[in-house]
Amino acid sequence: MSERPTDLLKRVFGYSQFRGHQQAIVEHLVAGNDALVLMPTGGGKSLCYQVPALLRDGVGIIVSPLIALMQDQVEALRQLGVRAEYLNSTLDGETAARIEQALLRGELDLLYVAPERLLTSRFLSLLDRSRIGLFAIDEAHCVSAWGHDFRREYLELTILHERWPDVPRIALTATADPPTQREIAERLGLNEAQRFVSSFDRPNIRYTVVQKDNAKRQLRDFLQQHRGEAGIVYCLSRKRVEQFADYLVEQGFNALPYHAGLDADVRAHNQRRFLREEGIVMVATIAFGMGIDKPDVRFVAHVDLPKSLEGYYQETGRAGRDGEAADAWLSYGLGDVVLLKQMIEQSESGEERKRLERRKLDQLLGYCESLQCRRQVLLAGFGETYPSECGNCDNCLHPAATWDATVAAQKALSCVYRSGQRYGVNHLIDVLRGSDSEKVRQCGHDQLTTYGIGKDVDTATWRSIFRQLVASGLLEVDAEGFGSLRLTDASRVALRGERRLLLRRDTPSRERERAPRSGVVVTETDLPLFGALRQLRAQLAKEQNVPAYVIFHDSTLRNIAEHRPGTLDQLARVGGIGGTKLARYGEQLLDAIRAAG
Structure with missing residues (x-):
């Protein structure tokens, strides 16, 4: 050597x-x-x-x-x-x-x-x-x-x-x-x-999980803080990709779809635009992303639940590759759990594979419902112990309140049992809240002892209770029964009141997303030069038909704007500028610095 x-x-x-x-x-x-x-x-x-x-x-x-x-x-x-x-x-x-x-x-x-x-x-x-x-x-x-x-x-x-x-x-x-x-x-x-x-920790990524209410509105509200920035929105199906891409375009975002059902030329064109243009939001299935080397992806949003903690970690890892601040945002609800459980059971995989996929999904549900620091739970899935709270996830920044839901859980579990363990969450909530719906009357469920015993609890809270009971293993989804819920062996103890249940009290997602986020932080004084350097980079990239980040990362341009080197020797001390780049672009960079004054 x-x-x-x-x-x-x-x-x-x-x-x-x-x-x-x-x-x-x-x-x-x-x-x-x-x-x-x-x-x-x-x-x-x-x-x-x-x-x-x-x-x-x-x-x-x-x-x-x-x-x-x-x-x-x-x-x-x-x-x-x-x-x-x-x-x-x-x-x-x-x-x-x-x-x-x-x-x-x-x-x-x-x-x-x-x-x-x-x-x-x-x-x-x-x-x-x-x-x-x-x-x-x-x-x-x-x-x-x-x-x-x-x-x-x-x-x-x-x-x-x-x-x-x-x-x-x-x-x-x-x-x-x-x-x-x-x-x-x-x-x-x-x-x-x-x-x-190495540690699997990505300290620059902020992890946030919200309970799905109105997914499109929630996504729009989240993306308001990232307007003009590049990001990826993951959906579970091709249809959802198309719907969300169209919606974001209507909301003024520069959004493109990507999934395996698109024509190969369209997929290639959209991917090329994402890599080479600023501020593109790619709405995609997980067919998109592996090997995307774009360093300035400022957010990854999941509007549907991924299939495993491993997959979630890899997908969120596409944000903030440059080490600057980035967001990983996930919205999920009980409907996601039902759909994924059905997909597992209806697949042609062997029983061993299905058992593994169920375990991985349960692990991800545990992450979503945890009151603990997200980073601690996430890294534990990779065999790593994170020593303290991270201060950069929703549970650390806005700790969720808990409440004693023992009695409410007994009511929910009893309703599942007395209605025959053959109904989904919407019908069960109608029974608990004493709805006068045609289906409730047809099934004779207005005669059940659980009919109307939950009138004092609103629909959103009941939905949260059922979701958390599934996540904690007290209820399971009958994947072959159109998403109906049924009791598990563990539910007996809760039904008898022998186990105290503390559940998360869901808060509106907007309250948990107030802290503004930004990627590469540039001072107001350096901003004009930083902008000029980005324009120069864009011009060089266009001339060579390569992505802008291949020329220089934003962090390199920020360092130039901050230190304002006046000679090639000084420029060579900036991280990310090796000998070849110094020879190719050094004089142009110095010209831009001088022009900025």
Whole structure:
């Protein structure tokens, strides 16, 4: 190794020091050792293999399932003067052949490739004739057959070690609970590899959960504080994506839809706009987002309940990759729980898989209903203990009140039992509140002893009670009975009054969202120069047909605006400006600073 990792980091990437475990990982890999890296999104995973690939003899082969991420990272590396390419299905034959020849001639530093292409006999033969510095397996959780992004080809990646036993491997993921971590090590043959586990905490993200009332209005109110900023809104179905995208456009937001049912060209066009324009709100199913490297996503909103805590963590992790303030906002209600339970039971999965999905959904419900610090509950799902309250979630900022709901819960459970455990929450509330509806009379439920015993409790509170009883395991959804509720074994103790029940008292969502949020904070004095620098960046990005953040991150522009360097040497001290960027853009940046006065 002729150059020290820290020197290369400064020369190429423009940063004076590594963060967290980065330096230890780099040195471990440069020495020829294998590694399994667990690091949150935005924690700097890419540098853990990019730096060693530049320091070791030979090309770094990066296995990634994500076409969008490949393209983004290659464009960013080229801006740094790194010889990087990718091979995937978007390339024509002539371009792919040119890249393959560059690989054989040893003219590449990094080559990104999809697992499907890597595993072809033709590509393996190419690698046999090339000098390989390392293998990096990104998004390694895709190897987990029980995970949310399973890719069958990942199971075959053990061939890398079998065929090239002396080439070091690094597997990386931002989303793996302890069982998934063990599965990654086992399936990729990395049981002997050193594990580098960073905290999964994303301190810049504020977590908020609201009880669904009017989802469109609630989303609109939340987005008012993010007007003009980029973000993602996740919906459970394609139909919901279309409805919410149309609604947000009506409300004056620059919103676009994204789901698998759209024409491929439309999807690609919308994704390109999201990546390259400012302030786009992407309304999407979870088909969108994996591998999106856009650093200035200021919020991720879920208008429907995700399927697992793991999936929720990964999706929210797409916000605030630049380390600046970001929001993760989730609205959910009992209807979400009923729908997801039905989807699990009606799927063609085996019973073991269904049991796992039920457990994961219950874990997420526990997170949603918890009165504890959100960050503590979330990180506990990844085997991590967060030592104190975070002060940056709704439960810390606006602690929810609790109330003794023992008697109310007995009434609710008794109503479920006496009505035959065959009805959904709306009908049960009608019975409890003494409704004179036709259905109540037809069923004879106006004759039940529970008829009208809950008149003193409003509908919203009863809905909250039933939701929390389901989340706490005292009621369960009969997925085959059109969402009807039935008692569980645990409910007997509550029915007999032998268990005191403290439930969350729901508060209007607006009261829990008052604290304003902002991303990159720029002082009023620096704002004109910051704006001018962003305009320059937009112009450069348009000329080169690349996303603006590939040129410079907002945080780099803020630092320039704050320190106002007057020479190239001073500019070189700003984080994120390496040698190549200094040579390409230094004079233009200095001109913009001088023009701002």
